[in-house]
Amino acid sequence: MRRARPLRRRLLVAAVAAVTLAASLVLPAPAGPAQAAIGGITWQDEFNAPAGTPVDQSRWRFDIGGHGWGNNERQYYTNSTSNAVHDGQGNLVITARRENPANYQCHYGRCEYTSARLLTAATFTQAYGRFEARIKIPRGQGIWPAFWMLGNDMGSVGWPAAGEIDIMENIGREPNTVYGTIHGPGYSGGGGITGSRTLGQPLADAFHTYRVDWEPNSIIWYLDGVEYHRVDPGRLGGNRWVFDHPFFMILNVAVGGNWPGYPDASTLFPQQMLVDYVRVSGYTSGGGTTTRIRGQHSGRCIDIPGANPVEGAKLQIWDCNTTAAQAWTFASDGTVRAMGKCMDPAWAGTANGTEVNLVSCNGNPAQRFTLNAAGDLVNLNANRCVDVRDWVSTNGGRLQLWDCTGGANQKWSRA
Structure with missing residues (x-):
């Protein structure tokens, strides 16, 4: 993508001849319908708990801290219901707030904002399939919502060797545009393989579905069911394809950073990302x-x-x-x-x-x-x-x- 992210996240003429040969070449039976490449749902969270209910920790855990996350971000991620909670209307709400309690220390001093970053590293990973979420994103200069994935071998090989699949990213100064990107060895940070789609109105005005269909040697991105980007090993200029093992999912709202820039006087707080559902379907190769x-x-x-x-x-x-x-x-x-x-x-x-x-x-x-x-x-x-x-x-x-x-x-x- 267009920014430096040293550690960040970490889609087959003759008719007569054909008829003549048909009798001797008939198969024992017609081929039946094969399974679709995308199978049934393997994991989901519909966020239908009562208002005030904390995140289901059998599905999601939290990253916590304010060390900038490799991008000079300005938020401190917490596990508080002030930053991630069910709203009782079928949504998870991730809220970025302007606040800097003394106990929230960032790499540059006291943090100016709090937010939440949820992940499934300890609860669910999968290789291949469909990964989709219906989200109403926040807005504003310096606001950076994302739905993305990292390889489950992050702890042993690090980033970008583990691979990163950004299903949805938006930066506040480009309110109508969604980005989808992969990062890997030799194509990370500003060199990530990226695509985008721009609508006629801000994405924050309504819920949209963000999805990738991931198969061996192919990842395809969709916004509201419309394809806008695809990658395969041929796009990597000879670099290694690392999207052949299980990945885990992440939902977060960052504030500031090298790519989106920082909040200014036009940025209003709090900012909320509403997540209607996250669903994962399996892959059947056939x-x-x-x-x-x-x-x-x-x-x-x-x-x-x-x-x-x-x-x-x-x-x-x-x-x-x-x-x-x-x-x-x-x-x-x-x-x-x-x-x-x-x-x-x-x-x-x-x-x-x-x-x-x-x-x-x-x-x-x-x-x-x-x-x-x-x-x-x-x-x-x-x-x-x-x-x-x-x-x-x-x-x-x-x-x-x-x-x-x-x-x-x-x-x-x-x-």
Whole structure:
């Protein structure tokens, strides 16, 4: 991201030939619907306790202190119900207050503010899945709310080697903008891999849902169900991907710091962040399962022309059937296989318009694909989506790689 954070937190032509071969290539039974990549809820807090009820410490614990948290922040984090409590209306309220009791000592002297920072490090960690919260953020210059995650090996490898996934960050001077970022070795602090979305009104005016869908080799960010950022190992410039182990969650409101700057005369206190819920869903890879891959726009399936697995066969869409030409296996190595060969971008290409063909499996990272929870069939090496060229919806439409746009000609499902 655009700030230095040394320790801070710590998203697949011939019709006659195809028909002729179909009888000898029919599978024993049609592929049934595969499990979605995102499974059922594995952890949640709905914050429905009566007003004044403290945080449920079977779910959350507190970070406490005022040492600046690696960013020259000005708040002292407490475990007091003055700073984190249920409001009796279905929300957790995290409150930042202007106060500096003598017993709240900060790295620069007496703290000027108090707030709360809740985490699940001791109560819940998970690798992969969906992490979502519905939040009404606070506002004001120098106010820095966040919903984020850190690797559970922080204590042994430190930051940024443990990895950090910022699901939601906002800084008060940019009231309409949400940021989503990852930090890791070689891409931390101001070099984090970040994306943002800006609305036409301040985020603090209403509740919004902030979420990541995290799968092996893919993290995607959403604001109110709309994707705005994605990352995969191809985005790291050769640096190490460290998002392959359990992480824990954090909710906090910071006051001041290197990135947001500091409160000024326009900043009103107290400031409150209301959290309606936090929900986590599991991840089901579907690895090794054989399935058809159906296009949303055409209703047709990714197909090997003429059911002939010749080297370099140009993949197409065709009426869905039960032949081996449409029986794709999502293998554990990230390849997508049918009739003994792999889906492949021509000549390991990464540019828009690269043909998607069938080639012998060769171990090249260019043959790694993932079908994510949003229905994008992404080539991880190119960070581009499998797309039906020119929005063709009839039999024979050819496949290519293209920038992921969210268009229906790029949306796929297991069928």
